[in-house]
Amino acid sequence: MNNLKEALLYKQLDGGKVHCYLCPRDCKIAKGGVGYCGVRQNIDGKLFSLIYNVVSSIANDPIEKKPLYHFHPGTMVFSVGTYGCNMRCGHCQNWQIAHVVYAKQKQSSELITPEQLIEMAKKEGSAGIAWTYNEPCIWLEYALDGAKLAKKAGLYTVWVTNGYMHTETIDLMGPYLDAFRVDIKGFTKEFYMKLAKVPDFQPILKATIYAKKKWNMHVECITNIIPTLNDDDEQLNGIAGWIKENLGAEIPWHVTRFFPYLEYAHLPPTPIETLEKAKEIGLKAGLQYVYIGNVPGVS
Ligand code: SF4
Numbered sequence: 001m002n003n004l005k006e007a008l009l010y011k012q013l014d015g016g017k018v019h020c021y022l023c024p025r026d027c028k029i030a031k032g033g034v035g036y037c038g039v040r041q042n043i044d045g046k047l048f049s050l051i052y053n054v055v056s057s058i059a060n061d062p063i064e065k066k067p068l069y070h071f072h073p074g075t076m077v078f079s080v081g082t083y084g085c086n087m088r089c090g091h092c093q094n095w096q097i098a099h100v101v102y103a104k105q106k107q108s109s110e111l112i113t114p115e116q117l118i119e120m121a122k123k124e125g126s127a128g129i130a131w132t133y134n135e136p137c138i139w140l141e142y143a144l145d146g147a148k149l150a151k152k153a154g155l156y157t158v159w160v161t162n163g164y165m166h167t168e169t170i171d172l173m174g175p176y177l178d179a180f181r182v183d184i185k186g187f188t189k190e191f192y193m194k195l196a197k198v199p200d201f202q203p204i205l206k207a208t209i210y211a212k213k214k215w216n217m218h219v220e221c222i223t224n225i226i227p228t229l230n231d232d233d234e235q236l237n238g239i240a241g242w243i244k245e246n247l248g249a250e251i252p253w254h255v256t257r258f259f260p261y262l263e264y265a266h267l268p269p270t271p272i273e274t275l276e277k278a279k280e281i282g283l284k285a286g287l288q289y290v291y292i293g294n295v296p297g298v299s
């Protein structure tokens with residue numbers, strides 16, 4: 001069993017370079033080099049995924065934990081993650097797997113083929129598969145093969161994603177992906193750059209609209225509200241209004257509590273009043289379902 005697979009969505013350039021156009025980083029990678037996500041390498045003028053079959057984390061979770069509240073409620077979803085990410089969020093809960101340059105570190109991990117993954121999910125009695133924990137789009141080759149098999153086996157499929165991908169990626173997954181649980185982390189360029197090192201968040205909005213409108217995926221949005229960074233009325237109004245206008249009033253918006261961590265260990269947890277304010281803003285914007293998350297007893 002191998003962890004190497006020739007990548008989808010790349011072009012060869014002069015001088016042995018390659019251009020990966022899976023996500024808006026649009027990495028141009030010289031021979032031997034690795035893309036921003038740390039898991040796609042130019043080997044002798046061809047681009048390879050280094051993480052095909054490489055599973056870092058695995059669990060059978062309630063679908064509500066993703067969180068997805070309006071999609072197969074009450075079912076268990078077989079959840080898998082690998083290494084790497086095309087963002088670098090300063091508060092990432094999964095930084096040990098997401099901020100890894102796999103090409104350099106070669107983490108010890110389990111190799112699980114897509115066929116084995118489906119068998120494991122069925123054995124656990126899961127109703128579907130979720131690619132989650134780190135960013136699934138950078139695991140495209142594996143997620144695509146797994147999703148094809150999942151659909152054949154009667155399982156639903158979910159991406160828990162940061163949304164930072166080109167529409168070409170969505171077109172490949174579209175026929176086999178049922179749900180797109182997407183982070184809309186904030187609503188200014190400055191915030192996205194500061195938090196996630198993403199220079200422009202418009203492609204995330206575009207990808208989300210595309211997943212919903214072109215491929216009719218079930219979409220739920222989530223915003224982790226971080227004191228002083230994205231808790232201002234302007235950004236919250238921006239997100240809520242954008243969801244209503246572009247995705248529809250029936251799309252759930254999860255506003256979740258931040259807890260101090262990593263680069264943002266100096267900030268306080270999100271006050272409950274701020275979450276209630278965000279909920280109010282969502283409802284005022286016309287959203288029918290706004291949920292407060294990470295607060296026991298409050299929803
Ligand atoms: S998927 Fe990785 S290699 Fe490809 S453009 Fe995005 S960050 Fe770069």
Ligand code: SF4
Pocket residue numbers: 085086087088089091092093094095098133134135162196
């Ligand atoms: S997008 Fe998600 S997995 Fe990637 S760095 Fe940010 S929080 Fe971590």
